[in-house]
Amino acid sequence: MKTTFLSTTDLFKNVSSTLRERGFPEAEREAELIICHALNISRTEFYRNAIQVDESDLQVLNSIVGRRLCHEPLQYLTGYTEFYGLGFRVGRGVLIPRPETEILVKEAVRLVNALGISSPSILDLCTGSGCIATAIAKNLSFAKVVASDISAPAMRYAIENAGLNSAGNLVFVQGDLFEPVRGQSFHLIVSNPPYVKGDDLMGLQQEVSWYEPPEALDGGRDGLDFYRRILKAVPRYLRDGGYLVLELGLGQGIAVGEIAGECGLRVLRVLNDLSDIERVMVLEKV
Numbered sequence: 401m402k403t404t405f406l407s408t409t410d411l412f413k414n415v416s417s418t419l420r421e422r423g424f425p426e427a428e429r430e431a432e433l434i435i436c437h438a439l440n441i442s443r444t445e446f447y448r449n450a451i452q453v454d455e456s457d458l459q460v461l462n463s464i465v466g467r468r469l470c471h472e473p474l475q476y477l478t479g480y481t482e483f484y485g486l487g488f489r490v491g492r493g494v495l496i497p498r499p500e501t502e503i504l505v506k507e508a509v510r511l512v513n514a515l516g517i518s519s520p521s522i523l524d525l526c527t528g529s530g531c532i533a534t535a536i537a538k539n540l541s542f543a544k545v546v547a548s549d550i551s552a553p554a555m556r557y558a559i560e561n562a563g564l565n566s567a568g569n570l571v572f573v574q575g576d577l578f579e580p581v582r583g584q585s586f587h588l589i590v591s592n593p594p595y596v597k598g599d600d601l602m603g604l605q606q607e608v609s610w611y612e613p614p615e616a617l618d619g620g621r622d623g624l625d626f627y628r629r630i631l632k633a634v635p636r637y638l639r640d641g642g643y644l645v646l647e648l649g650l651g652q653g654i655a656v657g658e659i660a661g662e663c664g665l666r667v668l669r670v671l672n673d674l675s676d677i678e679r680v681m682v683l684e685k686v
């Protein structure tokens with residue numbers, strides 16, 4: 401196929417102005433990432449300016465820009481994201497890890513270290529891409545981590561991501577919440593469950609409501625369905641002296657705390673995210 405030399409500066413100006421005109425606030429950052437991904441070049445090659453491309457390269461680039469203009473998340477287009485300093489594969493069918501979830505991981509690692517147990521057991525419910533479980537397993541190499549999710553596509557990404565990050569102390573089980581770990585108990589249980597109110601789903605950013613899996617978001621009519629189910633079951637699966645760490649949706653702290661009280665759990669603390677929203681709740685058995 402015929403190849404030509406093109407200037408990455410010209411390509412960059414073209415892609416970034418297209419994105420900016422269509423209202424993408426991070427047009428420049430996205431343009432660079434899209435060009436590097438579509439043309440399979442490193443940032444160093446990008447900044448060298450002249451690159452050799454053929455027609456099929458430009459078709460790939462145009463197709464990716466077109467998908468972005470339809471608001472497909474950048475991470476689905478590149479198939480990659482970062483979380484807690486690690487790389488993760490993502491795509492349609494699995495939730496893209498969010499930066500605020502790193503607060504949950506940091507707290508989980510701190511709590512387990514403070515427990516001082518030689519071989520702690522940890523359960524990550526609703527693992528999705530496996531981001532929480534993998535980050536915990538990598539940072540607590542002496543722990544045994546089990547992660548579960550009901551979704552087959554999520555399971556496939558989670559297994560791939562654990563392998564990608566060489567997390568050997570981690571196993572995945574597929575099923576409805578605690579069902580795959582019936583009869584087992586854990587020193588730490590963590591979860592970032594679906595927590596969006598049913599009526600709010602279509603009002604989310606297009607990137608989320610059009611492309612991310614609804615089963616990863618939908619928390620039922622009031623957004624609290626999964627908290628009710630998890631909190632009711634936790635006393636049977638949490639060892640004495642252990643902790644439950646939950647991510648919270650916007651404004652759910654009080655309601656989740658009340659449900660926890662009815663289920664024999666006590667709120668130890670709530671951690672806020674960078675926007676000062678109550679984001680992570682730490683609980684223990686009464």
Ligand SMILES: C[S@@+](CC[C@H](N)C(=O)[O-])C[C@H]1O[C@@H](n2cnc3c(N)ncnc32)[C@H](O)[C@@H]1O
Nearest residue numbers: 497526527528549550551576577592593594616
């Ligand atoms: C909010 S996402 C969290 C994903 C990941 N832990 C993260 O923080 O990025 C919720 C996950 O719960 C899973 N899920 C939904 N219903 C479930 C159920 N009944 N049992 C287990 N997992 C479920 C979804 O497939 C999705 O992966």
